[in-house]
Amino acid sequence: MADWTEKYRPTTLSEVRGNDKARDALRKWAETWDDHREAAIVHGSPGVGKTSAAHALASDMGWPVMELNASDSRTADDIKRFAGRASQNQTLGGTGGRQLLVVDEADNFHGNSDYGGSREVTRIVKEANQPMVLIANEFYDMSNSLRNACREIEFRDVSRRSIVPVLRDICRQEGIEYEDDALDKIARETSGDLRSAVNDLQALAERNERLTVDDVVMGERDRTEGIFDFLDDVIKNKSAEEALYASYDVDETPDDLLNWVEDNVPKDYRGDELADAYGFLANADRWLGRVRATQDYSFWRYATDNVAAGVAASRRHDHGGWTRYGPPSYWSKLGRSKATRNRRDAIARKIAEKGGFSMGTARREVMPFLAEMTHHCKPRELTVRMTMVYDLDAAEVSFVTGSGEDTNKVQGIVEEAQERRDDAVVENAGGAFAQFESDEEGSTADDEPATEGEAAADDDGDDGQTTLGGAADDPGEPSPADTDSETDETDDGQSGLDDWL
Numbered sequence: 011m012a013d014w015t016e017k018y019r020p021t022t023l024s025e026v027r028g029n030d031k032a033r034d035a036l037r038k039w040a041e042t043w044d045d046h047r048e049a050a051i052v053h054g055s056p057g058v059g060k061t062s063a064a065h066a067l068a069s070d071m072g073w074p075v076m077e078l079n080a081s082d083s084r085t086a087d088d089i090k091r092f093a094g095r096a097s098q099n100q101t102l103g104g105t106g107g108r109q110l111l112v113v114d115e116a117d118n119f120h121g122n123s124d125y126g127g128s129r130e131v132t133r134i135v136k137e138a139n140q141p142m143v144l145i146a147n148e149f150y151d152m153s154n155s156l157r158n159a160c161r162e163i164e165f166r167d168v169s170r171r172s173i174v175p176v177l178r179d180i181c182r183q184e185g186i187e188y189e190d191d192a193l194d195k196i197a198r199e200t201s202g203d204l205r206s207a208v209n210d211l212q213a214l215a216e217r218n219e220r221l222t223v224d225d226v227v228m229g230e231r232d233r234t235e236g237i238f239d240f241l242d243d244v245i246k247n248k249s250a251e252e253a254l255y256a257s258y259d260v261d262e263t264p265d266d267l268l269n270w271v272e273d274n275v276p277k278d279y280r281g282d283e284l285a286d287a288y289g290f291l292a293n294a295d296r297w298l299g300r301v302r303a304t305q306d307y308s309f310w311r312y313a314t315d316n317v318a319a320g321v322a323a324s325r326r327h328d329h330g331g332w333t334r335y336g337p338p339s340y341w342s343k344l345g346r347s348k349a350t351r352n353r354r355d356a357i358a359r360k361i362a363e364k365g366g367f368s369m370g371t372a373r374r375e376v377m378p379f380l381a382e383m384t385h386h387c388k389p390r391e392l393t394v395r396m397t398m399v400y401d402l403d404a405a406e407v408s409f410v411t412g413s414g415e416d417t418n419k420v421q422g423i424v425e426e427a428q429e430r431r432d433d434a435v436v437e438n439a440g441g442a443f444a445q446f447e448s449d450e451e452g453s454t455a456d457d458e459p460a461t462e463g464e465a466a467a468d469d470d471g472d473d474g475q476t477t478l479g480g481a482a483d484d485p486g487e488p489s490p491a492d493t494d495s496e497t498d499e500t501d502d503g504q505s506g507l508d509d510w511l
């Protein structure tokens with residue numbers, strides 16, 4: 011299915027919702043540009059429509075857009091070239107020579123090495139003979155002189171009242187039935203970020219024929235009441251068998267159950283019981299891998315056996331009192347739709363291969379770190395390196411960082427990573443010794459653990475059957491998931507990060 015944030019991107023300013031004041035200011039700025047010739051800084055949180063507004067404005071005005079992307083490196087020279095190109099283009103076309111220069115991520119010029127870049131932007135902003143919009147998340151990350159040279163236009167977080175009608179329109183156009191409360195809840199959950207709201211709506215619509223308020227989970231506590239009772243049952247109160255029965259009443263997929271239990275069990279279990287519990291969770295993960303590989307959902311129950319009965323059976327001590335259980339940290343990204351899961355797993359596979367640990371470890375222990383550390387592609391350098399090391403494409407970078415796949419930011423990062431990878435290949439072609447040297451320097455994770463992974467895959471089928479009650483049938487030929495599911499939960503999930511930190 012097409013990405014709805016693209017499909018429903020505003021094409022004219024009047025479709026930009028929830029920021030009427032900023033929108034009007036932008037329009038006025040453009041219409042009077044000949045008089046003031048100032049550049050504009052459009053700033054605000056991610057996903058509130060800044061980029062869309064700039065492009066919609068250009069289209070309303072009939073101005074072609076010329077963009078300085080995050081992908082263009084941003085030294086003083088690059089910016090001069092950009093400005094030069096822009097003034098050349100001025101003589102082309104029949105648009106009265108006007109075009110809109112859009113500089114994305116204008117708050118990112120401020121880093122040390124780019125300082126020249128920042129100064130150059132300021133100079134160009136002052137001298138530009140074309141309307142120019144600088145887009146930024148953080149107004150105050152920009153230099154004083156740059157800020158002073160521009161007109162400030164602030165985009166605020168989009169209110170719930172403005173988000174709901176956007177979601178409603180989309181539902182109508184897509185022919186999706188919905189409860190009003192469900193849309194309201196999505197709007198509340200995504201607090202001001204319209205892009206996230208649209209993304210969440212799409213994920214939910216892929217999974218449900220009719221959107222009800224109960225479908226909207228997104229880490230909110232009230233709907234998951236049942237899960238907290240279930241955690242108490244498994245971790246504290248119930249026998250293995252009772253815990254298994256309790257699991258039948260919880261309205262969560264086995265993938266989600268696994269994540270909940272895995273994140274919360276270490277709050278109570280210690281030592282051997284924790285190790286045993288992890289063993290069962292590792293088994294569960296293998297069964298879920300088989301489900302994904304074979305689409306045979308009958309394996310689900312073996313996963314649930316392990317998660318519920320297995321973890322309850324591992325308990326050796328009383329765990330009284332009250333524990334603050336919480337949703338898995340990576341919750342909002344986990345298993346929301348099949349497409350999301352597939353993407354998540356594709357990334358986990360790359361990380362697992364590179365770092366030499368299991369898919370499960372990659373997914374649960376490495377990816378959350380990456381997501382945290384490169385949130386909204388910041389810091390950019392780290393994001394580029396991650397992209398390079400794990401060979402991620404734009405969709406994958408977008409998944410990990412939470413930035414839009416088609417944004418210049420993400421596209422630029424992917425391009426830069428590709429360039430650097432190409433350069434690295436050329437450097438490495440320098441001779442056999444170059445390779446040795448770089449190995450010695452510590453990128454050791456590559457080869458040896460892969461063999462471990464294969465070895466583990468061999469006896470994987472057997473391990474998987476240590477479900478309670480021996481209910482498991484051998485699922486047959488090793489599926490692709492088997493190679494993934496070497497699950498040494500003691501892996502230090504972070505070791506794979508060494509390469510790019």
Ligand SMILES: Nc1ncnc2c1ncn2[C@@H]1O[C@H](COP(=O)(O)OP(=O)(O)OP(=O)(O)O)[C@@H](O)[C@H]1O
Binds near residue numbers: 056061
């Ligand atoms: N104000 C809005 N009105 C209508 N749609 C919006 C609005 N804001 C965001 N969207 C939706 O979210 C998508 C992403 O918005 P956009 O890229 O313009 O946000 P942004 O503020 O530039 O975010 P970022 O800083 O992360 O690039 C749009 O394609 C559109 O589907």
